[in-house]
Amino acid sequence: MGNIFKKLGIGLVVGGVLVGIAHSQELPSSFQLLFFIVSLIGALVFILLDARPLSTMNGGKSLFAVIAFWILMVTVCVAGASLLPQFNPEDERAKIDKLLGKERAASQKGKAEELIARAKALDEQVKALEERLKGLGGGQVATASQASHAGDKPSSAPGATAGGGDFMKVGEEQWQLQECYNCHKLRGEGGKKRGPELDNIGSLLTVDEIQQKIADPKSFMAEGYEKEWQKGIMPNKFKDLMDPKEMQALAAWLGTFKNASVNTPKPIKKN
Numbered sequence: 001m002g003n004i005f006k007k008l009g010i011g012l013v014v015g016g017v018l019v020g021i022a023h024s025q026e027l028p029s030s031f032q033l034l035f036f037i038v039s040l041i042g043a044l045v046f047i048l049l050d051a052r053p054l055s056t057m058n059g060g061k062s063l064f065a066v067i068a069f070w071i072l073m074v075t076v077c078v079a080g081a082s083l084l085p086q087f088n089p090e091d092e093r094a095k096i097d098k099l100l101g102k103e104r105a106a107s108q109k110g111k112a113e114e115l116i117a118r119a120k121a122l123d124e125q126v127k128a129l130e131e132r133l134k135g136l137g138g139g140q141v142a143t144a145s146q147a148s149h150a151g152d153k154p155s156s157a158p159g160a161t162a163g164g165g166d167f168m169k170v171g172e173e174q175w176q177l178q179e180c181y182n183c184h185k186l187r188g189e190g191g192k193k194r195g196p197e198l199d200n201i202g203s204l205l206t207v208d209e210i211q212q213k214i215a216d217p218k219s220f221m222a223e224g225y226e227k228e229w230q231k232g233i234m235p236n237k238f239k240d241l242m243d244p245k246e247m248q249a250l251a252a253w254l255g256t257f258k259n260a261s262v263n264t265p266k267p268i269k270k271n
């Protein structure tokens, strides 16, 4: 009995150390959990080594015992695995595509491809317009057609990127891409880690100040978050990951959040 507790204790300590190391390397919490579970399974195996040997079986009984044991193990493994957090590889791929898409667009080739795609989209729009004009005739129809195009495909219209709606969309997209939601709750979602809720940030900081905070997390400190600010929990990497326009869009989008019923801590200016 004493042996069981000793081995369990060792398993817990090893698990704790592994979690500590994983945490210090900023591995996702699901990995940390996995390390912990694996060390507990290790401890269980060592505990089982002490178990009394089963009495010898033969014939049908032994076959039945093997099958029963196999079913038990499969059930435990499947049930256990389904309790762990599940990843959807498609989600991750979409994110990677988006990040790479930016790089591609930046290259000359990407730019050319984008222009060709845009020209094609425009060409299609013109053709569709001509089609409708031919069929029905009249300026009234043309406006209707334009309106429907603007409705379902705003990004194919020239100059649409300058529009307010798309700018805000870029901001919201950056919130998702840069995974701010990991640390910050917004609209009641996210914020599993140590960051303040941001639903009222638009009442407390100007858009420029929000941008400053993102580019240089040390520039402002959320009241009551001295320790986190000191430790630099909010990563100082976003100015390398976003281009200025994207960061501006993210700041502008966050600036629209003015929900006074949420207790967003007061930002204190630090140099």
Ligand code: HEC
Residues within 6 Å of the ligand: 175, 178, 179, 180, 181, 182, 183, 184, 193, 194, 195, 196, 198, 201, 210, 213, 214, 217, 220, 221, 222, 223, 225, 228, 229, 233, 234, 235, 238, 250, 254, 264, 265, 266, 267, 268
């Ligand atoms: C790893 C966790 C983490 C990530 C990721 C993170 N933050 Fe933060 N953020 C914090 C913490 C902790 C604070 C509070 C301490 C401080 O002010 O530095 C904070 C503070 C803030 C504040 C000030 C809030 C206030 O009330 O003063 C803003 C604004 C902010 N973050 C925006 C963002 C945006 C935008 C992103 C994504 C680009 C982001 N954060 C990503 C942890 C994080």
